[in-house]
Amino acid sequence: MDAIFSIFLETLGAPIASRPVPPSAVEHYQGKLPNQLLEYWKEHGWCGYGGGLFWLVDPREYEGVVDAWVGGNSHDTYHLIARSAFGELYLWGEKTGSMLTIAAYHSRYFISAPSSTDEERDNKIQSLLMWAMTENIGLDLFDEARETLGDLQANEMYGFVPALMLGGSATLDRLQRLDAEVHLIILSQLANLEPYELDEEEDE
Template identity: 50%
Template sequence: MDEIFSIFIKEVGVPVYRQEVPPSSLDYYRDKLPEQLLKYWVEHGWCGYGDGIFWTVNPREYEGVVEAWIEGSALEARDKYHLIARSAFGDLYLWGENSGFSVTIDSLVSRYSGEDVDFSLGGMDREVENFFLSVDKESNDFGDLFEPAKKKLGQLKFDEMYGFVPALALGGPVALANVEKVKAVEHLILLSQISPLEPYSFSDF
């Protein structure tokens, strides 16, 4: 394990629910995603970290999610995006084929932050390392509800997330009583249909 990933695991937590990455997926993404990310996939698979607060995922399983969120938004014409990771509460980390790790979507409130990445400090592989170094538990823990939700509902499986019912965009409160375990793909697509995706005020685009 390289130093970058060791730091990431120390910060976020040990892996759970590891899925091996098939050779067909490596072949499919070889010209779409950086080689360093594929190396991490081979070594570590797709899995959750920190009891499931953060997940690396199979992008193909989330193609419909990405399409549902960016269709009609300012992101649609900027790049070809792939979802490479998500949080327990539906923060979506998108990798642009030309722009690297440049977009994070907060699905609970239908907002995104976009960053113009400066590749003068290194190429796409370096950007992959920077991405994993940037991940921390606090920013993936919505309202400090992860531990209470895990205690109440149990640990998430690889295809699950914690969602609010009713959704926050429909006026639901940020309260543990309204948190439920839901299927990640289906719930994320549902959230995308409630309100249009808009940038945060601090977003670069």
């Protein structure tokens, strides 16, 4: 176990709802996804961390979601490898070795620089774990949502109803436990996916 993963486990705790990854799946994604990710799969399977805050997922189960968000609009082949409880999606670019992060709840994205070596690709996976530990992927609502709505199942997420893109508010009373695949595809249809603008607030 590498040092970053050890810190990740100390911070977010033991995995939940773990499903073993069949050897055939590891073999299928060999050379398509970073070796480090495949090692995590072998160790813990597809599962949630932080009580369901962050999930490593089976990319095949989210092919429809990926197609809904980036299908036909990309020169890369993307695989959804992880997601947050609120629908922040982490997609791996098979050809470029880039990480595409989509905040589905407000249809914004950013993309990392390409990576050309196995080491660079593995480092991006470790950076993803650091992101899950240090950024506010729970929107300051996760603990309250979990207490009020209950723990998420592996196929669920917390979603705002109505969606934020339709004028809903990011408050606890607007959250529901929803089927992740269905809700993420619905969100993809509500607004065009736009890049994060780092100087957006300054321009306003």
